[in-house]
Structure formats: C-alpha cells, structure tokens
Amino acid sequence: MKRAHRTAHARIWTVLGIALPLAFFTVLALRQTPPADRPAILIEAPANAAATGEGNQ
Structure with a gap:
C-alpha cells in the first residue's frame, strides 16, 4: 500500500x-x-471633416 501511495504522489506532483x-x-x-x-x-469623425463632407462614406 505504501508503494502505491508513493507512486501516485510522485505522478501527481x-x-x-x-x-x-x-x-x-x-x-x-x-x-x-x-x-x-x-x-x-x-x-x-472630427467636427471639421463632418462639415466638409470628408467623413461620409
């Protein structure tokens, strides 16, 4: 039993x-x-681009 516990412990870590x-x-x-x-x-769009129409797509 001790050996199985040690093996499981080693695998988990x-x-x-x-x-x-x-x-x-x-x-x-x-x-x-x-x-x-x-x-x-x-x-x-910036305010000046909206006024000139450059902001419209």
Missing part, C-alpha cells in the same frame, strides 16, 4: 509540476494588452 507552469505561461501569452498600451481609436 510530476503532472502538477508540468501542467501549472504551462498553464501560467499560456495565460500570460494569451493575455490582452492593457488599454493604456493600445493606440487611440477615433470613435466619431
């Missing part, structure tokens, strides 16, 4: 030792950049 860092680095790789690092996106 081996799996955790591999799976946890992989999950951590996967989350870091898939993480979106914070809004401060993103370029500004123009939501509406």
